[in-house]
Amino acid sequence: MDKNKKENTLHIIKIGGNVIDNSENLHNFLKDFTELDGYKILVHGGGKVATQLSETLGIEAKMVDGRRITDIETLRIVTMVYGGLINKNIVAQLQRLGNNAIGLTGADGNFIRTKKRPIKTIDYGFVGDIEENSINPENIKKLMDAGFTPVFCALTHDGEGQLLNTNADTIASALAVSLASLYETTLIYCFEKKGVLKDINDEESLIKEIAPISYEELKQQQIIHSGMLPKLDNAFTAINCGVKSVIIGHAADLGKLKQNSSFGTRLSKNA
Amino acid sequence: MDKNKKENTLHIIKIGGNVIDNSENLHNFLKDFTELDGYKILVHGGGKVATQLSETLGIEAKMVDGRRITDIETLRIVTMVYGGLINKNIVAQLQRLGNNAIGLTGADGNFIRTKKRPIKTIDYGFVGDIEENSINPENIKKLMDAGFTPVFCALTHDGEGQLLNTNADTIASALAVSLASLYETTLIYCFEKKGVLKDINDEESLIKEIAPISYEELKQQQIIHSGMLPKLDNAFTAINCGVKSVIIGHAADLGKLKQNSSFGTRLSKNA
Numbered sequence: 001m002d003k004n005k006k007e008n009t010l011h012i013i014k015i016g017g018n019v020i021d022n023s024e025n026l027h028n029f030l031k032d033f034t035e036l037d038g039y040k041i042l043v044h045g046g047g048k049v050a051t052q053l054s055e056t057l058g059i060e061a062k063m064v065d066g067r068r069i070t071d072i073e074t075l076r077i078v079t080m081v082y083g084g085l086i087n088k089n090i091v092a093q094l095q096r097l098g099n100n101a102i103g104l105t106g107a108d109g110n111f112i113r114t115k116k117r118p119i120k121t122i123d124y125g126f127v128g129d130i131e132e133n134s135i136n137p138e139n140i141k142k143l144m145d146a147g148f149t150p151v152f153c154a155l156t157h158d159g160e161g162q163l164l165n166t167n168a169d170t171i172a173s174a175l176a177v178s179l180a181s182l183y184e185t186t187l188i189y190c191f192e193k194k195g196v197l198k199d200i201n202d203e204e205s206l207i208k209e210i211a212p213i214s215y216e217e218l219k220q221q222q223i224i225h226s227g228m229l230p231k232l233d234n235a236f237t238a239i240n241c242g243v244k245s246v247i248i249g250h251a252a253d254l255g256k257l258k259q260n261s262s263f264g265t266r267l268s269k270n271a
Numbered sequence: 272m273d274k275n276k277k278e279n280t281l282h283i284i285k286i287g288g289n290v291i292d293n294s295e296n297l298h299n300f301l302k303d304f305t306e307l308d309g310y311k312i313l314v315h316g317g318g319k320v321a322t323q324l325s326e327t328l329g330i331e332a333k334m335v336d337g338r339r340i341t342d343i344e345t346l347r348i349v350t351m352v353y354g355g356l357i358n359k360n361i362v363a364q365l366q367r368l369g370n371n372a373i374g375l376t377g378a379d380g381n382f383i384r385t386k387k388r389p390i391k392t393i394d395y396g397f398v399g400d401i402e403e404n405s406i407n408p409e410n411i412k413k414l415m416d417a418g419f420t421p422v423f424c425a426l427t428h429d430g431e432g433q434l435l436n437t438n439a440d441t442i443a444s445a446l447a448v449s450l451a452s453l454y455e456t457t458l459i460y461c462f463e464k465k466g467v468l469k470d471i472n473d474e475e476s477l478i479k480e481i482a483p484i485s486y487e488e489l490k491q492q493q494i495i496h497s498g499m500l501p502k503l504d505n506a507f508t509a510i511n512c513g514v515k516s517v518i519i520g521h522a523a524d525l526g527k528l529k530q531n532s533s534f535g536t537r538l539s540k541n542a
Contacts, residue, residue: 057327076356084355085347088426088434092378096432100410102380107363108373109419139371139418146413148380155359161367163359 009038010183011257014172017047018192019251020086029190030090032255034099039144039183041175042101042151044090045168050081062125070125070165078165082153091151102148106156107163109139112171114156114164128156128164130171135178169231173238180242187243188264189231190251195265196232198223210267212236235267244268280309281454282528285443289463290522291318291357300461301361303526305370310415310454312446313372313422315361316439321352333396341396341436349436353424362422373419377427378434380410383442385427385435399427399435401442406449440502444509451513458514459535460502461522466536467503469494481538483507506538515539 013033019025033042054061054077062069070078087103094101106112106128112135114128134156143150152175154168169189176187198205210218215236218224224232235246247257249264256263284304290296304313325332325348333340341349358374365372377383377399383406385399405427414421423446425439440460447458469476481489486507489495495503506517518528520535527534 079359080351080355082355083359084351084353088350088354088376088378091376092428092434093432095378095381095428095430100381102373102375103378104373105359105362107359107366110366110371142417143414143419146417147410148414157363157366159366161364163363 008183010179010185011036011038011040011188012043012172012176012179012185013040013188013190013254014043014045014168015190015251016045016168019190020044020047021049025251026090027093029251029254030093030099031097032258034094034097035255035258037258040149041140041144041179042090042094042149043154043168043172043175044082044086044151045154046078046082047086049085050077053077053081064122067122067124069123070127072126075126075163075165079155079163083155083163087151087153094149094151100148101151102143103151103153105153105163106134106166106171109136109143110157110159111136111140111150112152112156112166112174113159114166116158116162116164126162126164128158128166130156130166130174135174137178137182140175140179141182169234173234173243176238176243176246177241180238180244185243186245186247187235187238188247188249188254188257189235190249190254193250194253195247195249196224196228200225207265208262210265211270212239215267232267239267239269279454281450281456282307282309282311282459283314283443283447283450283456284311284459284461284525285314285316285439286461286522287316287439288318290461291315292320296522297361298364300522300525301364301370302368303529305365305368306526306529308529311420312411312415312450313361313365313420314425314439314443314446315353315357315422316425317349317353318357320356321348324348324352335393338393338395340394341398343397346397346434346436350426350434354426354434358422358424365420365422371419372422373414374422374424376424376434377405377437377442380407380414381428381430382407382411382421383423383427383437383445384430385437387429387433387435397433397435399429399437401427401437401445406445408449408453411446411450412453440505444505444514447509447514447517448512451509451515456514457516457518458506458509459518459520459525459528460506461520461525464521465524466518466520467495467499471496478536479533481536482541483510486538503538510538510540 091101091103117127156166245268253263362372362374388398427437516539
């Protein structure tokens, strides 16, 4: 690990449907994203368009135990919507803003190679699970060194010609962990709240910083509710694997980062 | 123009629906493409899938004077099908074959910036026309120098955030002309015939080479029929702009190029 290399900062930012589905929110977010200094990678999820297209085409969403199944028809839809419609429109907008974006799936450049989830009790279909060596950080570095900003959608491949559906949150954290050896990496999850809240109904109750010790306390006091637990567990896993910090916050607040102002909930080893 | 740079060979190959719509043809073609030496770029058109999806969604193809109009609904479809479904499946297959492909529209990397066709008598809708400075050869070179194989679909952008539909043949020839200053460039159009035929009903009547002089003779003798004229005119324009040669032939014959055997009809200044 060359110390000089780590002087480069990298922000990996994940956005979901709440940003993608609203053209004004998306526009503002992409402007703030473009103005961030240093290297950056955007990861986006799906939004309502895939669901709407499936409904129009009469393809029923298959759910087992509340979890979505990616059958071959659904894979076709998400390849069209995530990899085509959403990804390429985001790229065109970033280019308008002067950001030299390239839209990608994990198949492109062999950047993210996953394994089709094995069938145990449930067959999840064409879903790809990220493994230890799934991501090729050197290949991604080559692309960024050439001056391009990667924009990843929630698709990967198995290296055998098969595209697979992979959770965008998982892609973002796996990219951060993998690239942390080359860059001083911050992972940012944008969602529909200001960050981790003491009281979920009070946006003013934002917890600004969480360190591993205070995280344990917050869990014991049951201030962090069940839905937030896996998100934060993943975040601390990323931090333990070398990611400098993880920010969980609202997309509309990203601009504050540029102004060196606080934004969302920052998780780090020594917060 | 550094002479050393031109020692690198580049093949730009365009395929259409006759290859894309048949998985066996596509597989064989991609294998031959991967085995070609030197730098290479793939450009693909649409195929039947876009038409089928439009029909399923009840979107009528709008034609004026036999020419297709790209309205906003059609643009959405082609962005999904060309930029997502077809492009990313080709990339996944190329990766399986060990070819480090990256799937692109002209918006990605700002590689192809076009101008929305002005409305004169007909409004063609969201169609982008390539102009003199539309292509950024240095940016494409950076991507290839980093070890990636560009795979372009028939989409471009206007630099103002708008994706546009652009003819794949035109993209291929514009790429060839633009990159001819950096590489010894061969442009290959794959179609459903063995090449330019003396008798359109006789596949054995292939004309193996055409130089500008013999082209004039073939036109005078009316051996080259009307449908072939614009293709060949474009090809000779490319050659006059520095492209070394243009091959028009059948996708199934691409493998012959690797074996240094003749393939299709070769057009060049001194054929």
